[in-house]
Amino acid sequence: MRDIPNQPLVQIVYGTSGIMPQLLNTSQVDAFFVWESVVSTGEMGGIGKVIARDADIPPDRKWENTxxxxxxxxxxxxxxxxxxxxxxxxxxxxxxxxxxxxxxxxxxxxxxxxxxxxxxxxxxxxxxxxxxxxxxxxxxxxxxxxxxxxxxxxxxxxxxxxxxxxxxxxxxxxxxxxxxxxxxxxxxxxxxxxxxxxxxxxxxxxxxxxxxxxxxxxxxxxxxxxxxxxxxxxxxxxxxxxxxxxxxxxxxxxxxxxxxxxxxxxxxxxxxxxxxxxxxxxxxxxxxxxxxxxxxxxxxxxxGSGLVVDDQAPCDDWNSFIEWVENRSFSGQPLIIAVPQSSIQEEMMREAFEYEGIQISLYGLPSFGAL
Known part of the structure; x- marks a missing residue:
């Protein structure tokens, strides 16, 4: 596969659930998508804000009752x-x-x-x-x-x-x-x-x-x-x-x-x-x-899943998050998002970004289009 010209890009990094708040807190990632109560840990600990839950992830609220x-x-x-x-x-x-x-x-x-x-x-x-x-x-x-x-x-x-x-x-x-x-x-x-x-x-x-x-x-x-x-x-x-x-x-x-x-x-x-x-x-x-x-x-x-970003991130919901993804990608600094490997959260992110027309690459590896 190859890069698609002018198509925005995000990078995924795999991590264990417990380390994700720390990765965001130390600015090693821009967001993480994981399950509760790790989501609440990030929120209540002042590390980040929750901008999307299962029902907010496209396409068509398919993950709400999955x-x-x-x-x-x-x-x-x-x-x-x-x-x-x-x-x-x-x-x-x-x-x-x-x-x-x-x-x-x-x-x-x-x-x-x-x-x-x-x-x-x-x-x-x-x-x-x-x-x-x-x-x-x-x-x-x-x-x-x-x-x-x-x-x-x-x-x-x-x-x-x-x-x-x-x-x-x-x-x-x-x-x-x-x-x-x-x-x-x-x-x-x-x-x-x-x-x-x-x-x-x-x-x-x-x-x-x-x-x-x-x-x-x-x-x-x-x-x-x-x-x-x-x-x-x-x-x-x-x-x-x-x-x-x-x-x-x-x-x-x-x-x-x-x-x-x-x-x-x-x-x-x-x-x-x-x-x-x-x-x-x-x-x-x-x-x-x-x-x-x-x-x-x-x-x-x-x-029970949630997308957490830094409190200062310029987004408050899924749509503004996608705008942030696009802006960062076109400026040459793609967002880095942490997910647990081979999890429903990874599946949700991959399908949502494909739906939004956004390429995915694994962090540290060349981008190969929508994986």
Missing amino acids: ACNVLVMRNSFITEYPEIASLLSAVTIAGIQKIYDDPGEAVNITARWVYGSKPIRSAGLFLDPIELEKNAFPHIVFTDNASLPDLGLIEKSLSDNIMSDHSSSNTVGSVYKRALDLLNGSKPHISNTPSSVRIGYLPSADLYAPLYVTIIESDRICETYGFCLAPRSDTSDRPDECQLIVNDKPVADVQLLPGQVGGGIMTGLGQRAIDVAYIGSVPTLMQISMGNPASIIHSINAG
Whole structure:
């Protein structure tokens, strides 16, 4: 590919979510696009301002109700333990419902799980975890029925001969349907149980609040449904040893395995080191498309992304941001934007810039037109 004359350009740099506020604070990037509560960290810490959310990103508000994170399971685990799989789906959905039943307590649980009880000290910030989550939560839609994203432009970077269908056929409807039946009063019928279930997740993200809430609120969930995912001990705000309880009896030990990135968790799932995962929809779909023997059960959340720029940047919404992109590009100083690699946020930015007629290059590499 080649540069297109007179077409504006932006540069993308990949970064981990936690470092993005610091990159903006030290003027190493001009903007970052990432998930909550990193967005709120930048905003409340006085590092930048939020100028666009998921629904503001073109084209046509397509990202407003798109699954950002999903519940995924290894196919062989589903086949061998279908009722256990459905119970884990059910307790996740119960956690989603608990968030809406008592959002204040969900904020407290998530703040303690992700950040602990002490103030957040990072990149010169001093933030209260609960206040941070109060700011973040309204921008996240916790839901089990958001639509899966189309991989679109990220998929173009993968060889056509290793791609397979990644449509809704990857969603195991029988597990989800059975989970809804269990929540509506159907009695569990467990014929086979694993010695343990290993669940991978990213403990630094509040987008997995349904997992945190369903565990910490397990007593109430068991009272309501007769089953729950309960911590072995109530002495930790972030337990890693749990039990799946049915009718007051443990049916499976559950181990929570914290990870660093979604792709790594998916690799562990494909290698049978993990059975179940709570991770981003895009890395999940990419690995399933490349042959990882796993299936998406349902969404965990939609929304929760934000575009953050310096407070002094000459823009306050997406349209004025694009004007800034164009002006900087034509002056020979293209904007540098940080995104997490192979994430839904990267997909959103790539598709939005293509829609706006703006080329993308990776920072530090020659520009090659719209990647």
